Amino acid sequence: MSLTPIKQLLQSAEIGQTVTVKGWVRTKRESKNAIFIAINDGSTIHTIQAVTEPGRFSEDVIRLVTTGACVAITGTMVESQGSGQRVEVQATDIHVYGPADPDKYPLQPKKHSLEFLREIAHLRPRTNTFSAVLRIRHALAFAVHKYFNDNGFYYLHTPIITASDAEGAGEMFRVTTLDLNNLPRTEEGAIDYKQDFFGREANLTVSGQLEGELGALALSKIYTFGPTFRAENSNTTRHLAEFWMIEPEMAFYELEDNMNLAEDFLKYLVGYALENCIDDLKFLESRLIDEEKAKPQAERSPMPLLEKLRFVHENEFERVTYTEAIDILLKSKPHKEKKFQYPVGWGVDLQSEHERFLVEKHFKKPVILTNYPREIKSFYMKQDEDSSAAPGPTVRAMDVLFPGIGEIIGGSQREDNYEKLLARVHEVGIDPANIWWFLETRQFGSAPHSGFGLGFERLILFVTGMGNIRDVIPFPRTPKSADF
Ligand code: ATP
Numbered sequence: 343m344s345l346t347p348i349k350q351l352l353q354s355a356e357i358g359q360t361v362t363v364k365g366w367v368r369t370k371r372e373s374k375n376a377i378f379i380a381i382n383d384g385s386t387i388h389t390i391q392a393v394t395e396p397g398r399f400s401e402d403v404i405r406l407v408t409t410g411a412c413v414a415i416t417g418t419m420v421e422s423q424g425s426g427q428r429v430e431v432q433a434t435d436i437h438v439y440g441p442a443d444p445d446k447y448p449l450q451p452k453k454h455s456l457e458f459l460r461e462i463a464h465l466r467p468r469t470n471t472f473s474a475v476l477r478i479r480h481a482l483a484f485a486v487h488k489y490f491n492d493n494g495f496y497y498l499h500t501p502i503i504t505a506s507d508a509e510g511a512g513e514m515f516r517v518t519t520l521d522l523n524n525l526p527r528t529e530e531g532a533i534d535y536k537q538d539f540f541g542r543e544a545n546l547t548v549s550g551q552l553e554g555e556l557g558a559l560a561l562s563k564i565y566t567f568g569p570t571f572r573a574e575n576s577n578t579t580r581h582l583a584e585f586w587m588i589e590p591e592m593a594f595y596e597l598e599d600n601m602n603l604a605e606d607f608l609k610y611l612v613g614y615a616l617e618n619c620i621d622d623l624k625f626l627e628s629r630l631i632d633e634e635k636a637k638p639q640a641e642r643s644p645m646p647l648l649e650k651l652r653f654v655h656e657n658e659f660e661r662v663t664y665t666e667a668i669d670i671l672l673k674s675k676p677h678k679e680k681k682f683q684y685p686v687g688w689g690v691d692l693q694s695e696h697e698r699f700l701v702e703k704h705f706k707k708p709v710i711l712t713n714y715p716r717e718i719k720s721f722y723m724k725q726d727e728d729s730s731a732a733p734g735p736t737v738r739a740m741d742v743l744f745p746g747i748g749e750i751i752g753g754s755q756r757e758d759n760y761e762k763l764l765a766r767v768h769e770v771g772i773d774p775a776n777i778w779w780f781l782e783t784r785q786f787g788s789a790p791h792s793g794f795g796l797g798f799e800r801l802i803l804f805v806t807g808m809g810n811i812r813d814v815i816p817f818p819r820t821p822k823s824a825d826f
C-alpha cells in the first residue's frame with residue numbers, strides 16, 4: 343500500500359480524492375456539530391485536520407482518539423471551512439492503532455519546558471520543536487555529504503576505537519573487556535593491558551584527523567563525518583560527551599585555502615537550510631521570539647533567526663590573527679572594566695567570553711582567528727616562520743567563531759616537515775612509537791596539507807537557534823546522563 347505523507351497531502355492533494363492519513367493525534371476538539379482531529383506524521387511541522395460529525399463513529403472509537411494516540415484516518419479531501427489550512431479530510435473510517443491514556447500521556451497540548459522534555463526524550467520527537475530540529479539535522483547531514491561529493495571529496499571512514507591517545511589525553515573513554523573486579527597485573531603491579539582485547543590500551547576516538555591525514559595524502563581530498571567522544575567534565579551548553587564531527591582534510595591546501603573552504607562550506611550549509619527547511623525555520627523563529635519576550639533586553643538576540651542566517655550566508659567572515667585579537671581585547675571596555683572572568687594577554691587560551699566579545703560586540707559577524715601561539719595548540723599544527731608581528735612562536739591554526747556559539751570550527755595547516763614534527767612530539771611528551779605511522783607520512787611523499795573539524799551539533803545549534811546542545815541531538819550523552 344502506498345501512503346502519502348501529510349506534507350504532500352497538504353501541498354498537492356486534490357479535492358474529492360480519497361486519502362488515508364496515518365500519524366499521531368496532536369489535538370482533538372469537539373463542538374456541537376463537529377469533531378476536529380489534528381494529526382501529524384513528522385513529515386512536516388504542519389498538521390492535517392480530519393473532521394467528522396458527532397454520532398458518525400461509535401463513542402468507543404472517538405474516546406480513544408486523544409492527544410498522543412496513533413491513528414489511521416481515511417476520508418475525502420475537502421476544502422477547509424476553517425482558516426489556517428487549505429484542505430481537510432472528511433473522515434469515513436477511523437482506526438486507532440495505539441491509544442494514549444490521557445491521564446498518563448505526558449505531552450498534553452500545552453507549553454513544556456525544554457528541561458522537562460529532556461526527561462522524556464523517548465517522546466520529545468513528537469513535539470513541534472524537536473521534530474523541526476530533527477528534520478533540519480537530517481537536511482544538514484545530507485547537505486554535508488552533498489557538498490563534499492559535489493566538490494570532489496571522498497568520504498573516509500576513520501575508526502571509532504583507537505589506540506593512539508596522541509590528541510585527547512585525559513578526555514578519552516576507555517574501551518576494555520578486562521574484568522574491572524579482577525584486573526590482570528604485571529610483575530610491577532601495573533594493569534596488564536597485554537591481556538586486554540587489543541593487547542594494549544584502547545579508547546573511543548576524540549577526532550578522526552590523524553587517520554584523515556593518511557587519507558588526504560593519497561586521495562587528495564577526504565572528509566570524515568562520524569561520532570566523536572570526549573570525556574570532558576564540562577557541563578556547558580556547548581559540549582556533549584558524544585557528538586558528531588565533520589573533518590575534511592586536503593592535500594595541497596595551505597591555511598588560506600583552508601579558511602576559504604571553511605567559509606564556503608558553512609555558508610553552503612546555512613544556505614541549504616534556508617532553501618530546504620523554511621517551514622521548520624519559521625516555526626523555530628517564532629518560538630524564539632516568544633521565548634525572548636521573557637528575557638531582559640540585554641540578553642535578547644539582536645536579529646530574528648532567519649535574518650541572522652541570511653546575514654551569515656551573505657557576509658564575508660572577518661579574518662584576524664590571534665595577536666590582533668588580543669590587542670582588541672586588551673583595549674576593550676569589558677577588559678578595562680574588569681568584566682571578563684578570565685585573564686587576557688598574549689599566550690592565554692581564549693575563553694568563550696572573549697570569543698563572543700569579538701564576534702558579537704566587536705566585529706558583529708563570524709570571525710576566523712588565525713596564527714595562535716604554538717604553546718596552546720596541538721602538536722601537529724604547522725609552525726609559522728618567526729616574525730616580529732607576534733611576541734612568540736605561532737602556528738598556522740584557525741578557529742571559526744560564530745555568534746551565540748563561540749568556536750564552531752577548529753582547524754589548521756598541518757606540520758609537514760618531519761624533523762619539526764618529531765621535535766614537537768618530543769616536546770609535548772608524546773611517545774613517537776604510538777604514532778609511528780603518522781610520522782612516517784612525513785618521510786614518504788610529504789605534502790603541504792590542511793583540515794578542520796566542524797562540530798555538527800554546534801552547527802545545528804546555530805541554524806536552529808536552540809540554546810542548549812542537549813536539544814539538538816536526539817539522545818544526548820553528558821556527564822551523569824546516558825538514559826534512552
Ligand atoms: P572547545 O574549546 O569549544 O571545547 P575544542 O577546541 O575542544 O572546542 P576541537 O578539538 O578543535 O574543539 O574540535 C573541533 C570542533 O568540534 C569544535 O570546533 C567544536 O565545533 C566541536 N566540539 C569540540 N568539543 C565538542 C563537544 N564536547 N561537544 C560538541 N562539539 C564539540
Ligand code: MN
Nearest residue numbers: 572574576581
Ligand atoms: Mn574542548
